[in-house]
Structure formats: C-alpha cells, structure tokens
Amino acid sequence: MIAIIDYDMGNLRSLENALDRLGAAYTVTADPDTIRRADKVILPGVGHAGLAMDNLVERGLPDVIRSLRQPVLGICVGMQVLCRDSEEAPGKPCLGVFDAHVRRFSPAPGCKVPHMGWNDIRNLEGKLFKDLPSGSYLYFVHSYYAGLCPDTVATTLYAGEMFSAALRYENFYGTQFHPEKSGSVGERILQNFLAL
Amino acid sequence: MLAKRIIPCLDVKDGRVVKGINFLGLKDVGDAVELGRRYALEGADELVYLDISATLEGRKTFAELVSRVAEAVNIPFTVGGGIRSLDDASRLLDAGADKITLNSAAIARPELIGEIAAKYGRQFVVVAIDAKSGPDGRWQATTHGGNKPSDKELFSWAREAEERGAGEILFTSMDHDGTRNGYPCEVYAALSDSLGIPVIASGGAGSVADIAAVLTEGKADAALAASIFHYGQYTVAEVKRQLAETGIPVRL
Numbered sequence: 010m011i012a013i014i015d016y017d018m019g020n021l022r023s024l025e026n027a028l029d030r031l032g033a034a035y036t037v038t039a040d041p042d043t044i045r046r047a048d049k050v051i052l053p054g055v056g057h058a059g060l061a062m063d064n065l066v067e068r069g070l071p072d073v074i075r076s077l078r079q080p081v082l083g084i085c086v087g088m089q090v091l092c093r094d095s096e097e098a099p100g101k102p103c104l105g106v107f108d109a110h111v112r113r114f115s116p117a118p119g120c121k122v123p124h125m126g127w128n129d130i131r132n133l134e135g136k137l138f139k140d141l142p143s144g145s146y147l148y149f150v151h152s153y154y155a156g157l158c159p160d161t162v163a164t165t166l167y168a169g170e171m172f173s174a175a176l177r178y179e180n181f182y183g184t185q186f187h188p189e190k191s192g193s194v195g196e197r198i199l200q201n202f203l204a205l
Numbered sequence: 206m207l208a209k210r211i212i213p214c215l216d217v218k219d220g221r222v223v224k225g226i227n228f229l230g231l232k233d234v235g236d237a238v239e240l241g242r243r244y245a246l247e248g249a250d251e252l253v254y255l256d257i258s259a260t261l262e263g264r265k266t267f268a269e270l271v272s273r274v275a276e277a278v279n280i281p282f283t284v285g286g287g288i289r290s291l292d293d294a295s296r297l298l299d300a301g302a303d304k305i306t307l308n309s310a311a312i313a314r315p316e317l318i319g320e321i322a323a324k325y326g327r328q329f330v331v332v333a334i335d336a337k338s339g340p341d342g343r344w345q346a347t348t349h350g351g352n353k354p355s356d357k358e359l360f361s362w363a364r365e366a367e368e369r370g371a372g373e374i375l376f377t378s379m380d381h382d383g384t385r386n387g388y389p390c391e392v393y394a395a396l397s398d399s400l401g402i403p404v405i406a407s408g409g410a411g412s413v414a415d416i417a418a419v420l421t422e423g424k425a426d427a428a429l430a431a432s433i434f435h436y437g438q439y440t441v442a443e444v445k446r447q448l449a450e451t452g453i454p455v456r457l
C-alpha cells in the first residue's frame with residue numbers, strides 16, 4: 010500500500026488518477042502510523058513551500074517523514090520541502106533530507122516565471138530513470154528550484170540556470186516535475202518508483 | 206530546453222465534441238474523453254476543453270466530463286467556458302482540471318482572477334482575451350465571442366491580468382480567428398515582451414508555417430489550434446515533426 014500524504018497542499022486528484030491508471034493501491038492520509046506502515050510514501054504538493062512546512066508541522070509530520078525507511082517520493086513542492094531550506098520560506102528550516110537550497114528563478118529576457126511546460130532532463134542517475142533516455146521531456150510548473158548538489162540525480166536547464174530536476178538521498182527521492190502529468194514518460198517514472 | 210507547446214482545443218456541447226475530427230477508425234468521433242486520449246498519444250502537450258453549452262444541464266454534464274477526462278488523460282488539461290465564480294473554478298479543480306480559463310467573467314469582474322489565484326495558485330488561472338483591432342490600431346478586448354466590445358485594451362488588460370494573478374494569457378485575434386491566414390505575429394511579439402507570464406496564441410492557423418511563425422517571430426510560448434487538427438489537415442504529430450525540422454524546440 011502506498012501512502013499519499015494529505016496535508017492540504019493542493020489537489021491530489023491528478024496523482025490519484027495516475028496511480029489508478031497504473032493499478033496501484035494507495036491511501037490518502039495524514040496519520041503517522043499509516044504513513045510509517047506504508048510500503049511507499051508519496052509527498053505531493055502544489056503551492057507555497059512555507060505553508061507546506063507549516064502544514065506538516067501542524068500535523069506533527071516532519072519527524073515522521075525524516076524517520077521513514079521505505080521509498081519516499083516528493084513531488085514539486087513536496088520535493089522542495091525535503092530540501093534544507095527555501096527562499097520561499099525565509100528563516101524557516103525545511104525537512105533537510107536533501108542537501109539543497111531552494112531559490113527563486115530570476116526573470117530573464119524571454120524566460121517567463123513560473124517555468125511552465127515540458128522541459129528535458131539530463132544526467133539521469135539511478136533506478137528512478139530506468140529505461141529512460143537522457144533528453145526525455147517532463148512537465149514542470151514552478152517558480153522556485155533546487156540548485157545542484159551531491160543528491161542531484163537529474164538536471165534541467167531554464168532561465169540560464171542548471172538545476173535539480175530530481176534528487177535522491179538513500180530511500181528519499183524527489184522530482185521537481187510532475188510525473189503524474191507527464192504522459193507515458195511520467196508513468197514510467199512512477200512505475201520505476203513503485204518497483205523500488 | 207523548454208519546449209514550445211502545441212495545444213489542441215476541443216469545443217464541447219452537452220458533453221460531446223461538436224467540431225469535426227479527423228481520427229480514422231474512431232467510432233464515436235464526438236467522445237471528448239477518447240479524443241483527448243488520442244491527442245495525448247499523438248503528442249499533444251496539453252489539451253483545452255471549452256464548454257459551449259448554454260444550459261444548466263449542459264454545464265453539469267461538462268463537470269462530469271472533466272472528471273472522466275482527468276481519469277483518462279495523462280497530460281495537463283485546461284477547461285473553460287462559463288466560469289463565473291470561485292465556486293465554479295473549485296468544482297472544476299475538484300473534478301481534476303489542471304487549469305481554468307476566464308474570459309468574459311474576468312472582464313466583468315477582474316477581482317475574480319485574484320480570488321481564484323490566491324486559492325489555487327497562479328498556474329491554475331489562464332486569462333483568455335479575444336481582441337479586435339480598431340481603426341486607430343488599438344486592440345480592444347471583446348466578450349461574447351467577439352460580438353461585444355469591452356472597455357479593456359489588450360495590452361493594458363493583459364498586464365492587469367498578470368498583476369492580479371493570471372499564470373498565462375491566451376490571446377485570440379478576432380480579426381484572424383477562423384480565417385486560416387495566420388496570426389498577427391507583431392502583436393503577439395509585443396504582447397509577449399510586455400508580460401512576465403507565458404502567452405498562448407490562438408486562432409488563425411492555416412498551416413504549420415503559421416504556427417512556426419507565431420512561436421518564433423511572435424514569441425508565443427504555445428499555440429492553441431482547433432480546425433487545423435479537426436479538419437484532417439494535420440495530426441499533432443505531423444505538426445510537431447515539421448516544427449522540429451525548422452529548429453523549434455518541441456517535445457517529440
């Protein structure tokens with residue numbers, strides 16, 4: 010059973026629909042015991058990183074998440090809150106699983122913020138990207154990004170910045186893109202995560 | 206590199222797609238879910254479903270359709286038509302839509318943009334502007350399918366929409382829509398330069414060259430098209446392949 014952590018950070022329908030299409034069983038929950046017992050845990054998130062941290066703290070989840078030993082996948086803001094800290098949440102530590110700092114894109118000529126649409130990912134490392142060629146396109150929607158760090162396992166280029174499209178530290182994985190909205194390539198990544 | 210997006214648009218009335226579509230071997234060409242899946246498989250980057258139902262019953266059917274599309278389609282999709290309130294937007298978000306478009310309702314009450322963006326984020330709100338050029342060269346936003354002039358001017362209204370929380374601007378030139386003579390690229394370029402959010406071009410494409418022009422000279426981030434796909438001229442895959450051949454970054 011997969012636990013999708015429900016902490017009031019955006020609509021979970023897309024993720025649920027994607028897991029349904031893959032035939033995966035899941036439960037949507039904020040209950041620490043259910044999360045600890047799950048085979049896999051997904052931390053989704055759309056919205057403000059500071060609010061996301063507040064919502065996790067309110068539900069008593071930061072230590073629960075940090076202590077998980079099964080595969081955990083953070084998506085978008087879910088990935089960002091697994092980082093050390095974020096410019097979107099000044100003075101507020103995030104979960105600190107990934108050793109990355111999250112910054113805002115500076116608007117550059119011809120580069121709109123948010124970074125929205127399909128971009129290619131490169132320098133792919135590890136099982137999450139099994140059977141995927143470098144240069145695969147994934148769907149992104151975000152204004153903040155995690156810089157490159159030792160945990161980077163995929164990179165993307167936008168607004169003159171090379172940033173982390175995906176991160177991994179031990180059993181923790183994070184994707185800045187939305188696999189649940191990224192066509193057959195995204196489905197492959199979700200399947201790879203489910204197969205860990 | 207961020208790809209330019211190609212977005213087929215489906216007009217839906219009482220739950221069914223009303224324009225002709227070119228998929229061979231599809232028994233029920235009006236099935237909005239099946240068509241969306243086919244477009245996604247062909248390589249569409251996003252989909253737009255516009256509800257053109259005029260009745261309350263039609264609107265209800267549309268919300269049910271949105272849920273079924275969300276279950277079946279694995280790419281982002283936007284829905285529009287008749288969204289007048291935060292409640293309307295919430296219903297469509299709950300049904301699984303990734304974005305909504307606001308048009309006449311935003312002109313009538315611009316605060317609506319901010320209300321929806323504050324709740325669901327700016328990436329959820331696309332403001333559609335149907336504009337016509339006047340004799341003085343001024344582009345005037347219109348409502349009711351181009352029939353009713355408003356007091357908004359294209360450029361200032363687009364900037365206001367961005368400031369209020371729009372995540373993208375979908376601009377249709379009513380002078381070009383349906384003509385298949387191409388887009389007003391210079392207007393698109395000026396609009397794109399004046400905004401910090403993506404611009405989606407819509408209305409006027411008669412050929413792949415027209416789409417290529419608006420994505421390069423016109424500096425548009427995406428192109429929305431209906432008739433070029435519906436009337437069997439091109440498939441999405443063909444359009445993208447040809448764009449790639451001219452050096453435009455697309456997801457193949």
